[in-house]
Amino acid sequence: MARSTTPPKATAAAVPQRLLAEATRLFAERGYDRTSVQEIVEAAGVTKGALYHYFGSKDDLLHEIYGRVLRLQMQRLEAIAGKEATPVAERLVEAAADVVVTSIGNLDDTKIFFRSMHQLSPEKQKAVRADRRRYHEKFRALVEEGQREGVFRQEVRPDLVVDFFFGAVHHLGTWYREDGPLSAGQVAADFADMLLHSVRQP
Amino acid sequence: MARSTTPPKATAAAVPQRLLAEATRLFAERGYDRTSVQEIVEAAGVTKGALYHYFGSKDDLLHEIYGRVLRLQMQRLEAIAGKEATPVAERLVEAAADVVVTSIGNLDDTKIFFRSMHQLSPEKQKAVRADRRRYHEKFRALVEEGQREGVFRQEVRPDLVVDFFFGAVHHLGTWYREDGPLSAGQVAADFADMLLHSVRQP
Amino acid sequence: MARSTTPPKATAAAVPQRLLAEATRLFAERGYDRTSVQEIVEAAGVTKGALYHYFGSKDDLLHEIYGRVLRLQMQRLEAIAGKEATPVAERLVEAAADVVVTSIGNLDDTKIFFRSMHQLSPEKQKAVRADRRRYHEKFRALVEEGQREGVFRQEVRPDLVVDFFFGAVHHLGTWYREDGPLSAGQVAADFADMLLHSVRQP
Amino acid sequence: MARSTTPPKATAAAVPQRLLAEATRLFAERGYDRTSVQEIVEAAGVTKGALYHYFGSKDDLLHEIYGRVLRLQMQRLEAIAGKEATPVAERLVEAAADVVVTSIGNLDDTKIFFRSMHQLSPEKQKAVRADRRRYHEKFRALVEEGQREGVFRQEVRPDLVVDFFFGAVHHLGTWYREDGPLSAGQVAADFADMLLHSVRQP
DNA sequence: GATGAATGAGTTTTCATTCAT
DNA sequence: AATGAATGAAAACTCATTCAT
Numbered sequence: 001m002a003r004s005t006t007p008p009k010a011t012a013a014a015v016p017q018r019l020l021a022e023a024t025r026l027f028a029e030r031g032y033d034r035t036s037v038q039e040i041v042e043a044a045g046v047t048k049g050a051l052y053h054y055f056g057s058k059d060d061l062l063h064e065i066y067g068r069v070l071r072l073q074m075q076r077l078e079a080i081a082g083k084e085a086t087p088v089a090e091r092l093v094e095a096a097a098d099v100v101v102t103s104i105g106n107l108d109d110t111k112i113f114f115r116s117m118h119q120l121s122p123e124k125q126k127a128v129r130a131d132r133r134r135y136h137e138k139f140r141a142l143v144e145e146g147q148r149e150g151v152f153r154q155e156v157r158p159d160l161v162v163d164f165f166f167g168a169v170h171h172l173g174t175w176y177r178e179d180g181p182l183s184a185g186q187v188a189a190d191f192a193d194m195l196l197h198s199v200r201q202p
Numbered sequence: 203m204a205r206s207t208t209p210p211k212a213t214a215a216a217v218p219q220r221l222l223a224e225a226t227r228l229f230a231e232r233g234y235d236r237t238s239v240q241e242i243v244e245a246a247g248v249t250k251g252a253l254y255h256y257f258g259s260k261d262d263l264l265h266e267i268y269g270r271v272l273r274l275q276m277q278r279l280e281a282i283a284g285k286e287a288t289p290v291a292e293r294l295v296e297a298a299a300d301v302v303v304t305s306i307g308n309l310d311d312t313k314i315f316f317r318s319m320h321q322l323s324p325e326k327q328k329a330v331r332a333d334r335r336r337y338h339e340k341f342r343a344l345v346e347e348g349q350r351e352g353v354f355r356q357e358v359r360p361d362l363v364v365d366f367f368f369g370a371v372h373h374l375g376t377w378y379r380e381d382g383p384l385s386a387g388q389v390a391a392d393f394a395d396m397l398l399h400s401v402r403q404p
Numbered sequence: 405m406a407r408s409t410t411p412p413k414a415t416a417a418a419v420p421q422r423l424l425a426e427a428t429r430l431f432a433e434r435g436y437d438r439t440s441v442q443e444i445v446e447a448a449g450v451t452k453g454a455l456y457h458y459f460g461s462k463d464d465l466l467h468e469i470y471g472r473v474l475r476l477q478m479q480r481l482e483a484i485a486g487k488e489a490t491p492v493a494e495r496l497v498e499a500a501a502d503v504v505v506t507s508i509g510n511l512d513d514t515k516i517f518f519r520s521m522h523q524l525s526p527e528k529q530k531a532v533r534a535d536r537r538r539y540h541e542k543f544r545a546l547v548e549e550g551q552r553e554g555v556f557r558q559e560v561r562p563d564l565v566v567d568f569f570f571g572a573v574h575h576l577g578t579w580y581r582e583d584g585p586l587s588a589g590q591v592a593a594d595f596a597d598m599l600l601h602s603v604r605q606p
Numbered sequence: 607m608a609r610s611t612t613p614p615k616a617t618a619a620a621v622p623q624r625l626l627a628e629a630t631r632l633f634a635e636r637g638y639d640r641t642s643v644q645e646i647v648e649a650a651g652v653t654k655g656a657l658y659h660y661f662g663s664k665d666d667l668l669h670e671i672y673g674r675v676l677r678l679q680m681q682r683l684e685a686i687a688g689k690e691a692t693p694v695a696e697r698l699v700e701a702a703a704d705v706v707v708t709s710i711g712n713l714d715d716t717k718i719f720f721r722s723m724h725q726l727s728p729e730k731q732k733a734v735r736a737d738r739r740r741y742h743e744k745f746r747a748l749v750e751e752g753q754r755e756g757v758f759r760q761e762v763r764p765d766l767v768v769d770f771f772f773g774a775v776h777h778l779g780t781w782y783r784e785d786g787p788l789s790a791g792q793v794a795a796d797f798a799d800m801l802l803h804s805v806r807q808p
Numbered sequence: 809g810a811t812g813a814a815t816g817a818g819t820t821t822t823c824a825t826t827c828a829t
Numbered sequence: 830a831a832t833g834a835a836t837g838a839a840a841a842c843t844c845a846t847t848c849a850t
Contacts, residue, residue, distance in 0.1 A: 015809095031320055033235035037845060048846085049811050058845065114376070115317055118233055153399075160384075160392045163377055164370040171369030174316075182362075190362045194400035197355075202404045217834085239820060250821080251836050260820070419830090435724055437639035441824060452825085453832050462824065518780075519721055522637055557803075564788075564796045567781055568774045575773030578720075586766075594766045601759075602800035606808045621813085643841060655815050658842070811850080819843070826836080 016054045018044040023061045028108035032062055032116040062116060063124045069109045070131045077138055088146045089200060093192045100188035103172050111173035136162050143199060152199045165195050218256045220246040225263045230310035234264055234318040264318060265326045271311045272333045279340055290348045291402060295394045302390035305374050313375035338364050345401060354401045367397050420458045422448040427465045432512035436466055436520040466520060467528045473513045474535045481542055492550045493604060497596045504592035507576050515577035540566050556603045569599050622660045624650040629667045634714035638668055638722040668722060669730045675715045676737045682708060683744055694752045695806060699798045706794035709778050717779035742768050749805060758805045771801050
């Protein structure tokens with residue numbers, strides 16, 4: 001009886017986590033609008049009342065999922081971009097490969113991200129876009145740094161580089177299959193390599 | 203009896219065309235699931251019965267939109283890829299720039315394309331995917347041709363190049379604004395340039 | 405070119421007959437309310453306009469089917485009941501067997517008859533009921549005649565005999581199968597025999 | 607806290623029961639297809655959501671009605687058929703009279719039964735038919751028992767006897783009127799009498 | 809913390825019928 | 830005699846959310 005943190009119910013995780021996990025799975029599988037609150041609570045083994053106890057609305061659930069992704073990605077990018085001793089080209093490659101790997105590692109989040117943004121309520125959408133913009137800016141700063149140092153071509157517009165590359169990243173959810181022939185690492189390496197070649201001085 | 207073929211009602215276009223146009227606009231604006239059949243018919247100035255006279259279902263309307271995009275893009279790609287006298291690198295750049303321009307020129311279709319695929323019925327989704335695959339294969343063939351000729355790098359996986367680039371193209375709908383600072387041509391030139399640099403021999 | 409009665413179209417029967425035939429088949433198969441006018445005209449190979457040219461409404465079509473059945477049955481019953489030289493018990497048996505045979509021979513009409521009466525418009529329903537009543541009265545008269553002659557039991561109420569027997573007849577559509585083990589004649593003989601035993605003096 | 611379990615609303619019965627009762631009345635009155643869900647919920651004084659909270663579909667409601675009838679009839683037949691000390695002819699007469707009385711006592715169910723079977727979903731129809739078959743078999747067993755004992759005629763086919771008699775029973779709903787001249791008991795007595803005479807040794 | 813009955817506005821789709829041609 | 834586009838009302842069903850317990 002010493003292990004007091006064990007949940008009282010047989011189910012492993014706490015209720016909010018379970019709800020979030022099932023919601024993520026279902027939103028990725030059939031889309032936000034096509035997933036009913038009923039389906040989520042059934043999958044999580046709780047009732048509607050429980051869901052509305054923890055989350056204000058279905059929309060809140062989605063917002064929470066976005067928050068989780070955004071925090072994770074921002075944190076990782078900051079860690080990589082901040083390695084001041086490392087050459088900028090290497091940092092760009094590392095950051096690019098890393099976002100591919102984590103996107104594939106959280107493929108459900110990736111699918112939801114690019115498909116369901118416009119189903120958030122306007123205010124939440126605004127908040128998410130703002131976070132997303134900060135993330136893009138941090139990434140863009142790497143490109144700009146490389147240009148200032150002369151290792152990247154001057155002709156490319158840094159913001160277009162970011163839009164170009166993140167288009168590719170967001171689309172991973174559309175075609176990547178866990179059971180396909182390519183490992184996350186292989187895709188990451190190739191994508192990072194293409195990004196690097198597309199910007200660096202020949 | 204001199205009355206021309208102009209429809210008697212004030213609205214210019216024929217009913218199915220009007221329905222398709224309004225549906226495209228609304229699907230792009232608020233998403234397929236969030237657009238009701240009622241909204242479509244009101245926008246088109248007809249009744250629900252008329253819509254169902256021409257289209258079997260809401261899903262059919264979406265399928266028709268996809269068909270229109272797919273036919274257009276395939277046709278343009280075939281025209282460009284078929285210019286045998288032109289060096290492959292030039293054809294790749296032209297094809298890449300062209301798909302960016304037409305995607306921006308039909309931004310509503312582009313938005314719908316990447317967001318609403320999974321809202322099609324399974325069979326229609328299959329049909330669309332098959333068409334899409336054929337398109338990608340034709341594009342990939344250009345990359346492979348360049349590799350055989352030695353103008354493109356051997357290390358890059360042609361299918362990954364295609365997924366990389368079309369991720370970027372499909373995401374145009376997410377960020378491109380008609381009233382923004384960049385013309386379609388500028389984006390097209392930059393995207394094509396990045397694609398070329400990412401694959402060609404340095 | 406001598407055979408001028410041949411219909412101009414390739415299809416064998418005239419349009420109204422074809423419509424009636426297909427309507428009968430479909431009403432029997434899936435019920436009146438579940439059969440759409442569209443399905444009928446498609447099955448008959450004509451358009452809706454044609455149907456409404458010949459019949460005032462869907463309801464009219466059903467009424468026509470009822471009329472056909474009622475006329476046929478009345479006519480046959482009159483022929484049998486009118487054989488004054490034949491003993492009444494024999495006439496009853498013959499009439500009973502005959503209505504079983506013709507009900508099985510027109511099983512679609514039989515199915516429609518007992519299922520769809522209440523889907524007719526009130527006035528048409530009234531007309532059909534009146535015809536039906538006349539038919540029942542004629543049948544009941546045979547029972548009464550037998551009672552007057554002393555060959556049938558006095559205790560049985562003639563109207564209940566008719567309701568009893570025609571319940572059985574109308575239900576043929578529910579269980580009888582063309583490809584089943586019993587011929588129409590066998591069922592007719594048994595039903596007529598049971599009817600006779602149920603009323604005659606032991 | 608003295609408040610009893612009586613529902614807070616003025617309406618006496620629980621919601622599902624009220625829905626079932628109104629549905630039965632309306633289905634009998636105007637047929638299954640002609641009764642809208644809206645009419646049922648209005649009659650029961652609840653909203654559509656409430657109906658769908660308790661019943662999966664309109665079809666489910668009908669199935670429930672069938673289940674109620676089938677359970678009741680089976681139970682009564684078993685009680686009567688099981689009286690081993692009673693002569694088989696008496697048990698047959700009692701069973702026949704009983705099913706007439708209960709059919710008249712639940713005339714709405716009887717009307718629905720024979721009219722709406724084919725409006726059930728295929729699977730539910732199958733289930734109902736299977737129950738119905740079991741009921742018929744139990745009844746047929748009485749006829750067969752009488753034949754083995756020599757009290758019923760050998761010539762009649764037991765299954766045809768059952769189809770003959772239950773045709774009559776199912777049709778009660780078509781003609782019997784509560785306010786008519788005949789009591790349920792009189793009809794029951796006559797029908798049972800006719801059945802007995804139709805099968806027993808003269 | 810959690811339940812589950814109930815709401816009410818919404819959804820897509822169907823359909824008999826009309827009518828200009 | 831026949832077409833087929835168009836109507837308009839109604840159909841069954843769904844769903845996020847609330848609230849008394």
